[in-house]
Amino acid sequence: MYPDTDYDVIVVGGGPAGSTAGALLADTGRKVLVIDREKFPRFRVGESLMPATYWTLERLGVLDKMKCSNFPNKHSVQFFAKNGDPAAPYYFSRVDQHESSQTWQVNRLDFDHMLLKNAAAKNADVFEEVRVHDVLFDGDRAFGIRAEFKNGVKKAITAKVIVDATGQSAIIAKKLKLRRTDPNLKHCAFFTRYRGAQRDTGIDAGATLIMRTETEKSWFWYIPQPNDVVSVGVVGPINYLVKGRSNDPGAVFEEELALCKPLQKRVTGSESLHQVRVLKDFTYAAKQIAGDGWVLAGDAFGFIDPIYSTGVFLALKGGELAADSIIEGFEINDFSAAQLGKHGPEFMEGIDALRKLVYAFYAPSFSIAQFLKQFPEHQENLVHLLIGNIYRHPVDGLLKAMDEYHKLPMYNPIGIDTPTR
Numbered sequence: 001m002y003p004d005t006d007y008d009v010i011v012v013g014g015g016p017a018g019s020t021a022g023a024l025l026a027d028t029g030r031k032v033l034v035i036d037r038e039k040f041p042r043f044r045v046g047e048s049l050m051p052a053t054y055w056t057l058e059r060l061g062v063l064d065k066m067k068c069s070n071f072p073n074k075h076s077v078q079f080f081a082k083n084g085d086p087a088a089p090y091y092f093s094r095v096d097q098h099e100s101s102q103t104w105q106v107n108r109l110d111f112d113h114m115l116l117k118n119a120a121a122k123n124a125d126v127f128e129e130v131r132v133h134d135v136l137f138d139g140d141r142a143f144g145i146r147a148e149f150k151n152g153v154k155k156a157i158t159a160k161v162i163v164d165a166t167g168q169s170a171i172i173a174k175k176l177k178l179r180r181t182d183p184n185l186k187h188c189a190f191f192t193r194y195r196g197a198q199r200d201t202g203i204d205a206g207a208t209l210i211m212r213t214e215t216e217k218s219w220f221w222y223i224p225q226p227n228d229v230v231s232v233g234v235v236g237p238i239n240y241l242v243k244g245r246s247n248d249p250g251a252v253f254e255e256e257l258a259l260c261k262p263l264q265k266r267v268t269g270s271e272s273l274h275q276v277r278v279l280k281d282f283t284y285a286a287k288q289i290a291g292d293g294w295v296l297a298g299d300a301f302g303f304i305d306p307i308y309s310t311g312v313f314l315a316l317k318g319g320e321l322a323a324d325s326i327i328e329g330f331e332i333n334d335f336s337a338a339q340l341g342k343h344g345p346e347f348m349e350g351i352d353a354l355r356k357l358v359y360a361f362y363a364p365s366f367s368i369a370q371f372l373k374q375f376p377e378h379q380e381n382l383v384h385l386l387i388g389n390i391y392r393h394p395v396d397g398l399l400k401a402m403d404e405y406h407k408l409p410m411y412n413p414i415g416i417d418t419p420t421r
């Protein structure tokens with residue numbers, strides 16, 4: 001079976017960003033096609049949610065599914081210093097007792113599949129295993145896609161709006177050469193999963209642990225998963241983790257693990273579930289979020305280093321905001337760049353705030369503990385930032401204080417600012 005040849009909206013990519021946009025648009029009665037080249041459930045790294053995902057998940061109507069799932073509850077994030085000492089956990093409920101202060105460590109196979117099925121349940125036409133080769137333009141205006149089906153059949157399908165939610169494939173941003181990489185965060189990740197690793201107990205059992213290695217050149221994530229599995233990965237500059245190192249990812253992983261005693265303690269004696277995998281995780285953004293007839297959402301627009309687990313939150317939020325700009329566009333029959341990218345400035349402000357916190361983590365002379373000693377009034381604002389409350393709680397004061405403490409760079413995808421460290 002093939003999709004129709006004309007839609008109101010085509011969403012390319014059925015990850016969190018695409019499923020969100022597809023579900024919300026279809027829910028308003030629009031004729032929506034969501035296409036993904038893979039067969040779901042499909043693998044993705046990136047299992048830790050930020051609590052602020054709650055609000056988009058609520059709007060999508062999937063909170064009950066989340067509550068009934070076997071995803072571990074995440075109440076906090078805890079950082080470990082290079083000498084292995086843990087800082088006190090940042091409990092999210094400290095700033096808000098609402099149930100949204102607890103979130104989940106998801107298995108992305110199940111989570112992403114659940115979101116895609118939700119889009120189908122809202123009457124979006126969902127097609128898997130269909131590869132989009134190109135977005136079709138008439139001058140500057142996007143008007144369709146060229147897709148290839150599993151059996152080799154190729155079809156052109158048209159729509160008033162194309163949402164690019166293709167993740168790091170970023171089909172439109174690459175075609176139009178809009179992507180700008182942050183020169184300061186050219187990182188990569190080596191990751192695997194273990195069964196039976198040591199976990200904390202009680203409220204801390206589902207916490208994300210962020211552990212610096214002794215050299216401070218890399219850090220590990222430790223993310224509890226269902227069925228006694230834990231996702232573990234090490235992140236660092238590509239120059240450090242790849243150049244001049246072994247070609248065997250497992251060997252590099254072991255070398256870094258030897259530099260992280262608290263993690264070693266947790267995984268010793270547990271069962272490694274698969275070979276170590278490697279992914280580039282450069283921070284980048286497109287210099288434009290929308291054009292005539294097209295809009296970008298999720299990683300197809302931008303990606304920030306995974307230190308604070310921002311990716312899925314920004315994908316959900318970006319999909320939601322893009323859907324809102326499109327819904328309004330249909331009301332006034334306006335599919336211009338200005339209308340489809342209406343949410344861009346506010347969305348970027350939030351991303352900039354999160355990126356600043358990323359820079360603080362990597363700046364050798366920025367100590368969060370010392371910063372909070374100097375600015376104790378910003379303790380709670382910092383927790384708001386870790387929750388992802390960038391669109392619900394003002395964090396300007398915190399960002400100003402961070403700049404006062406230590407001038408942090410501002411990366412601007414339109415003209416990259418070289419940071420002063």
Ligand SMILES: Cc1cc2nc3c(=O)[nH]c(=O)nc-3n(C[C@H](O)[C@H](O)[C@H](O)COP(=O)(O)OP(=O)(O)OC[C@H]3O[C@@H](n4cnc5c(N)ncnc54)[C@H](O)[C@@H]3O)c2cc1C
Pocket residue numbers: 012013014015016017018035036037038042044045046047048049050130131132133165166167168169170171189233279280281297298299300303306309310311312313315
């Ligand atoms: C090392 C690492 C660790 C991370 N850790 C976290 C974390 O702990 N928490 C977190 O929130 N985020 C994390 N992330 C980020 C997170 O995984 C992504 O931000 C998130 O998946 C983005 O969702 P998306 O919908 O934009 O893209 P994706 O989830 O990548 O979905 C894009 C979809 O588009 C489809 N597609 C691509 N090209 C085509 C095409 N041509 N035709 C048809 N379909 C196509 C793909 O098959 C895919 O299903 C991490 C990322 C990395 C690299």
